[in-house]
Structure formats: C-alpha cells, structure tokens
Amino acid sequence: MKTIFKKCALTSLIAAGMAAGSAAQANEHPVKLGLMLPYSGTYTALGEAITNGLELALEEHGNQLGSRAVEIIKLDSEANPSRAPQNMSRLVRGDNVDFVIGPVHSGVAMGMLRVAQQTGAITIIPNAGLGAATNELCMPNVFRTSFSMWQDSYPMGKVAYDRGHRKVVTMTWDYAGGKEDLAGFEEAFTEAGGEIVEQILVPFPSTEFQGYLAQIGSLRPDAVYTFFAGGGGVSFVRDYAASGLKESIPLLGSGFLTEGNLQAIGEAGEGVLTTLHYAETLDTPENRAFVEAYQEAYGELPDTYAVQGYDTGMMLVQALEAVEGNTEDKDALIEALASVEFISPRGPMSFSDSHHPIQNVYLREIRDGKHEVVDIAYEQLEVPDLACKM
Structure with missing residues (x-):
C-alpha cells in the first residue's frame, strides 16, 4: 500500500511539474x-x-x-x-x-x-x-x-404601458432578429395589460415604408414600437416624421433604431424614445x-x-x-x-x-441630437435563458 502511494505521489509530482512547466512555457x-x-x-x-x-x-x-x-x-x-x-x-x-x-x-x-x-x-x-x-x-x-434582442426590447413594454399606451402597432423586418425584438416588447406590454392591434412585417431589407405608414394611420394606435437598424432605421424615422404620424402617435423602438445614426436622422429623431443598455450621455x-x-x-x-x-x-x-x-x-x-x-x-x-451579461437597460430620448437618459427602464435585467442546460 505504501509503495503504491509513493508511486502515485511521484506520478502526481511529475504531472504537476510538467503542467507547471507547460504553463510557464505558455x-x-x-x-x-x-x-x-x-x-x-x-x-x-x-x-x-x-x-x-x-x-x-x-x-x-x-x-x-x-x-x-x-x-x-x-x-x-x-x-x-x-x-x-x-x-x-x-x-x-x-x-x-x-x-x-x-x-x-x-x-x-x-x-x-x-x-x-x-x-x-x-x-x-x-x-x-x-x-x-x-x-x-x-x-x-x-x-x-x-x-440579446429580448433584453433591450422587453423593458420598453412596461414603459409603453406606464405612459398610458394601451393599443400599439409593432413593426420590423421579416427576419429572426426583428421578430425576437418584437417578441420581447410584446411579452412585457401584454403582460401589463396592453394590446398589440397589428404586427407588421416588412420584407428584408426593404426600406419602402410608405404603404405601411398609411396602414398605421388608419389603425390609429396609441403608439408604434419598431425595430429597424442602420440605414433602415434612418429611413423609417425620417419617413415616420415626414408622414405626420409623429405628431399624434409616439414612436418607440429598440435602441438600435437610432444608435450610430443620430446625425443622419437629424430633426426627425427629436422625441423618439428607445431602450438600450448604453447611452453616450x-x-x-x-x-x-x-x-x-x-x-x-x-x-x-x-x-x-x-x-x-x-x-x-x-x-x-x-x-x-x-x-x-x-x-x-x-x-x-x-x-x-x-x-x-x-x-x-x-x-x-x-x-x-x-x-449572458446582467446589466441595466436605459430609457433614452433624443434631445438636441443626443441620446439623453430619461430613466433606468430595467435595473440589472437578467435574461431568462430557460433552455440553457450546461
């Protein structure tokens, strides 16, 4: 028994030495x-x-x-x-x-x-x-x-309800990322008691929004929640303002609607509310x-x-x-x-x-061409990830 122990101990020492040598070399x-x-x-x-x-x-x-x-x-x-x-x-x-x-x-x-x-x-x-x-x-x-798309959109659902919106139109491109984003907003908004009166899916990557904006005008919702990004985000925000809808139907979105696009969006973005995990201000x-x-x-x-x-x-x-x-x-x-x-x-x-990061999600409003932080929309939000088994 003692001999076996000595051999095992010697083997362990050699292995430890080799590991230490390997780490030192690395x-x-x-x-x-x-x-x-x-x-x-x-x-x-x-x-x-x-x-x-x-x-x-x-x-x-x-x-x-x-x-x-x-x-x-x-x-x-x-x-x-x-x-x-x-x-x-x-x-x-x-x-x-x-x-x-x-x-x-x-x-x-x-x-x-x-x-x-x-x-x-x-x-x-x-x-x-x-x-x-x-x-x-x-x-x-x-x-x-x-x-995740859910993490930045879910908090806006409660924000929308708390601001008195009860009937909302949601809109995005017809692809996985956009649908995941809308799902987060819709989950929180309907949990609070709100109603999604229409979900509009636009073929990706089309930026022809005029027909859809006319449809929104006829539906007369309390607000519109949308996910577009990049050039699509610029086009949508500018077209929304140009259509006159912005004056009577508030525009809400995931932060990527306006992130990195403030200069291109210009005056059309003033007053738009978004939720995101960062703001430069x-x-x-x-x-x-x-x-x-x-x-x-x-x-x-x-x-x-x-x-x-x-x-x-x-x-x-x-x-x-x-x-x-x-x-x-x-x-x-x-x-x-x-x-x-x-x-x-x-x-x-x-x-x-x-x-996944546990982090704050901020409510931001575009004021004078900047994302001003209005509030913490959700403090230290953890993504459920219920299917994760590891």
Whole structure:
C-alpha cells in the first residue's frame, strides 16, 4: 500500500511539474486574440468600433493580460454566414488563438457556435444578439458581452404601458432578429395589460415604408414600437416624421433604431424614445472617463458597439489576472470569466449562469441630437435563458 502511494505521489509530482512547466512555457508567449469581425461591407463601422473599444481597454492596462503580451489577429468576417465555420476554424486550428472575439452578425454567430462546440474554443460575442447563443445553444466556453434582442426590447413594454399606451402597432423586418425584438416588447406590454392591434412585417431589407405608414394611420394606435437598424432605421424615422404620424402617435423602438445614426436622422429623431443598455450621455464617473479617453484616441464619441468591445477587454483583463495569465487550464479560465464583475461605462455588469451579461437597460430620448437618459427602464435585467442546460 505504501509503495503504491509513493508511486502515485511521484506520478502526481511529475504531472504537476510538467503542467507547471507547460504553463510557464505558455506564459512566455503572447495571449492570442482572434477577432472575427466585419472590416468591410455594411457593418464595417460596427467592427471597427468594437475593435477600438477592445484596444482601448488593453492599452489602459499596458497591453498585457495576466502579465503577458497580447497579439491580436484580425479576420474579416464580411458578415457572411456561409464563411463563418471556415473562418472560425482558421483562427482556432490555424492561428491557435486563445480566444475568439466576434461576431457582429447573428447569422455568422450560428456558424461560429458550431465550431466552438466542436473545438471547445473560448468565444466571446461582443455584439450578435441572437437569443440562442446563450439559451438553446449555450455552452461553457461561450460568453456574451453585448445583449440579446429580448433584453433591450422587453423593458420598453412596461414603459409603453406606464405612459398610458394601451393599443400599439409593432413593426420590423421579416427576419429572426426583428421578430425576437418584437417578441420581447410584446411579452412585457401584454403582460401589463396592453394590446398589440397589428404586427407588421416588412420584407428584408426593404426600406419602402410608405404603404405601411398609411396602414398605421388608419389603425390609429396609441403608439408604434419598431425595430429597424442602420440605414433602415434612418429611413423609417425620417419617413415616420415626414408622414405626420409623429405628431399624434409616439414612436418607440429598440435602441438600435437610432444608435450610430443620430446625425443622419437629424430633426426627425427629436422625441423618439428607445431602450438600450448604453447611452453616450450616461452621467457616471466610469462613462465620463471612457468617453473622454475614446474621443482622445479616436476623435469621435463612442457608441454601444465601442462599449461592448471595451467591456470585452475589461473582462479579459480581470479573468487573466485571476488565473495569473495561465490560458492552458481552460476550466479555471472559464470559471474566472464567469466570475467577472466590474463597473462598466454602461453601469454594473456581471454574468448569469448562461454567460449572458446582467446589466441595466436605459430609457433614452433624443434631445438636441443626443441620446439623453430619461430613466433606468430595467435595473440589472437578467435574461431568462430557460433552455440553457450546461
């Protein structure tokens, strides 16, 4: 028995020594971050803002993670779902990155998640809002530093009811992201006692809204709730104001209706209410410092995408410090990531059991071309993710 114990102890010591040697050797090399973001095409600005935010967070910490240098490998996702598995595999198997950060597009995320499941690659999603990523398709090695469509739209349902709206028309493009967004609003609004008098689905990516606006006028709802983004958001807000509906039927939306588009929307956006997990005017010490640093570094105001990139960096800083830079022990690293808590420019931030951020959602009104924070629409909202089994 003693002999067996000595052999086992010797084996354990050798194994521990080998593990320590392996970790020490790994720590001599940089931490590799593989960024799979759009650097061309429609979503270029989003990919660049996320990258800027991430790099700012790293720069503030000496461009080190757990006392190790950082190497960033950028791969253009092109927002192309068909190329997602190949691109993800290239980063994980070809470049041997320690973390994959991306994507922006939810369709790309679906392809990435398949490879994340096959390889166990630690993946941090800094934008794509598909609910399945931390729900039906959740896995220990996948985290989100952004939002889900439900999280940003659900709070507006109660806001609308509390403001006296009882009959609402909802409207979005006929695609998964838009439908998920409307579902969140509709859930909260009907729970409170409101009625959805019509749900209008527009073929994606059409921005021909005139016929639908005439339909809304004939329905005469108390308010309209909508999800459009990018150029579609600009067109809808401007067309809504031009139709005269804005004067009698308040326009409500997910924050992505106007995020990053204030200058293009112009006067048409004044008074529009949205809910989102960030606003550039949020008056906290953390956000004031972030806005100042971002403007100094990049010459422009940060947006939600920049904050999501910044918080991805802050998450990595805290987790790698907790494991002393050791990326070899994946279980310990995942546990450290799951335990991250900090005060972000967006407010207090931590992670649920499904690795989704628990965060404030703000009610914002466009005033003088800025997103002014009216209130916290929902404090520290946790996404249910009831289908997540991990």
